[in-house]
Structures are given as C-alpha cells and as structure tokens.
Amino acid sequence: MVEHIKVLIIGSGPAGYTAAIYAARASMRPVLYQGEQPGGQLTITNEVENFPGYPDGVNGSQMMMDLQKQAERFDTDTRYGLITEADFSKYPFELKTDSGDELTADSVIISTGASAKWLGLPSEEKFKLGGGVTACAVCDGFFYKGQDVVVVGGGDTACEEAHYLSKICKKVYMIVRRDEMRASKIMRKRVEHAENIEVLWNTETVEILGDDTVTGAQVKDRVTGEERTLDITGFFVAIGHKPNTGLFKGQIDMDESGYIITKPRTSETNIEGVFACGDAQDKIYRQAVTAAGTGCMAALDAERFLMSKEDIG
Numbered sequence: 042m043v044e045h046i047k048v049l050i051i052g053s054g055p056a057g058y059t060a061a062i063y064a065a066r067a068s069m070r071p072v073l074y075q076g077e078q079p080g081g082q083l084t085i086t087n088e089v090e091n092f093p094g095y096p097d098g099v100n101g102s103q104m105m106m107d108l109q110k111q112a113e114r115f116d117t118d119t120r121y122g123l124i125t126e127a128d129f130s131k132y133p134f135e136l137k138t139d140s141g142d143e144l145t146a147d148s149v150i151i152s153t154g155a156s157a158k159w160l161g162l163p164s165e166e167k168f169k170l171g172g173g174v175t176a177c178a179v180c181d182g183f184f185y186k187g188q189d190v191v192v193v194g195g196g197d198t199a200c201e202e203a204h205y206l207s208k209i210c211k212k213v214y215m216i217v218r219r220d221e222m223r224a225s226k227i228m229r230k231r232v233e234h235a236e237n238i239e240v241l242w243n244t245e246t247v248e249i250l251g252d253d254t255v256t257g258a259q260v261k262d263r264v265t266g267e268e269r270t271l272d273i274t275g276f277f278v279a280i281g282h283k284p285n286t287g288l289f290k291g292q293i294d295m296d297e298s299g300y301i302i303t304k305p306r307t308s309e310t311n312i313e314g315v316f317a318c319g320d321a322q323d324k325i326y327r328q329a330v331t332a333a334g335t336g337c338m339a340a341l342d343a344e345r346f347l348m349s350k351e352d353i354g
C-alpha cells in the first residue's frame with residue numbers, strides 16, 4: 042500500500058526540525074525521516090554556545106532532542122529511517138524508504154545536510170566528540186582561546202578558519218600537503234599577514250596525540266621525511282564538506298560540489314514543490330542558526346505552494 046504525505050521532510054538537524062515545527066503549526070501534518078544521522082552534525086558537537094536561547098550553552102545532542110520534542114509537540118510524525126529513492130518527474134512525487142515502504146508526497150523539503158571531510162586517522166575519530174578534533178572554527182574556536190591549535194587544509198575554508206582562530210588563539214599551525222595553497226589570493230594574504238599563523242608546507246598529519254583530549258599532533262615533512270610533534274590542544278580539519286545530496290543527482294540543479302541550488306531569497310529548487318534548506322544548499326555559512334532559518338523558509342514556501350495548488354484545484 043502506498044502512503045500519501047502532504048509535506049515530507051527528508052533529514053533532521055536544525056533545518057529539518059525547524060521546517061517541521063512551522064509545517065506542523067500550519068496544520069500540514071509533516072512526516073520527517075531522520076536520515077542516517079538523526080539530528081545531523083550537531084549530535085557530534087559536545088557543546089553549542091552560539092545558538093540563541095541557550096545562555097549557558099547546550100550539548101549538541103540535547104539541543105537536537107529539544108528541537109525534535111518541539112516539532113512532535115505540534116504533531117510532526119518523526120520516523121527513523123532513510124529515503125532511498127526519489128522520483129520528482131511525477132506528481133505527486135514518488136519515494137521509497139530503506140524498509141521498502143512506498144510514499145507519495147505533495148511537497149518535499151530536503152534537509153539532508155552536509156558531512157565534513159576527514160583525514161581518516163583512527164585518532165581523529167577518537168577525539169571528535171569533544172576531545173579536541175573539530176571541523177568548525179566558528180563553532181568551537183572559543184574553547185581554545187589563548188591556546189595553540191592546528192588547521193589542516195590549503196583552500197579558502199582552511200585560510201578562513203586559520204584567520205578566525207588567529208584572533209583568539211595564541212598560535213595557529215596550518216598543515217598544507219603541497220608547496221602552495223589552493224586558496225584565493227586574498228585569503229592567502231590574510232594568512233600571510235597574521236603574525237601568529239605558521240604554515241607548514243609539504244606536510245601531512247601522521248597521528249593526533251593525547252589520552253582523553255588532544256595534547257599534540259605528529260606531523261611529517263613529505264619531502265624530507267622528517268617528523269616532528271606539535272604541542273597543541275585543538276585540531277581543526279578544514280579540507281571541505283560534502284553535501285548529502287547524491288540521492289537527488291540528475292533531478293535537482295546542483296553546483297559542481299553537489300550543493301542544491303535554490304532560487305534567490307527562497308528555498309525553491311528547480312522542481313516546483315521541492316524545497317531545500319540547511320547545509321544541503323548552504324556552503325557559505327553552515328551554522329545551526331542559519332540552517333534553522335532556512336528550515337523556516339522551506340516550510341513557509343511549501344505552505345504557499347500547497348495553497349496555490351488548492352486554489353488552482
């Protein structure tokens with residue numbers, strides 16, 4: 042039997058849950074599939090201090106539980122599981138879940154987020170959850186105020202992270218695998234002009250050191266083979282993010298990196314009735330508060346779309 046849904050939200054996190062809150066309060070009876078990582082990237086963030094409404098900070102997982110509870114208070118149908126197939130060439134849209142359920146939907150809100158790219162070191166995994174390894178300087182840099190840290194990467198994001206951290210940290214080491222950066226000229230200049238940023242060229246990370254928290258990083262010169270240990274307390278990986286949008290490839294307009302393209306000042310995609318919010322379409326800000334804002338936009342856009350369909354009908 043095929044289940045019909047008025048508003049289907051694919052993915053959770055601040056964007057998905059906020060979309061659900063607004064859609065549910067508008068009596069649109071949203072169904073939200075949480076996805077592979079219920080709650081999104083914030084569930085691996087130990088402390089969130091920059092989201093409004095939490096003056097003493099909040100554990101990332103707890104914050105996501107709060108948002109889920111708020112969405113369910115207005116009768117959002119929250120479900121574990123994944124959407125594994127989506128056909129937007131038909132209307133209502135046709136979708137399938139990982140458990141084999143078949144769905145049709147009048148509107149779809151995509152909030153599948155993006156995942157940080159990691160180096161793949163076992164020690165990196167060990168320290169991810171509040172141990173000193175992170176992929177967001179704006180989110181976690183404050184915790185390393187006055188300390189020595191590492192930023193891995195040579196692109197614009199890495200330069201931006203290093204420059205941001207240089208304002209609050211004592212010393213910032215940039216680990217760059219090549220003898221030059223991929224970053225734009227203006228971003229490279231910002232790094233060069235910061236007295237407390239030291240760039241380690243032709244260098245790669247061998248291991249992240251520490252017991253419960255990061256105390257150092259063992260790095261290797263890729264030309265000479267020489268190894269050294271950096272005494273640091275924070276390890277920031279800035280080698281890019283990958284949007285979780287592969288499911289929609291070929292149906293929705295995306296940029297070269299896979300981020301969904303939305304029409305200016307809206308959450309609308311090139312498919313009428315399909316909306317995108319959060320990190321799946323935002324490669325610039327990537328903050329919980331901006332994700333929540335676009336989740337609100339997506340729900341409002343979906344409501345207007347459904348009303349227009351009713352008017353036509």
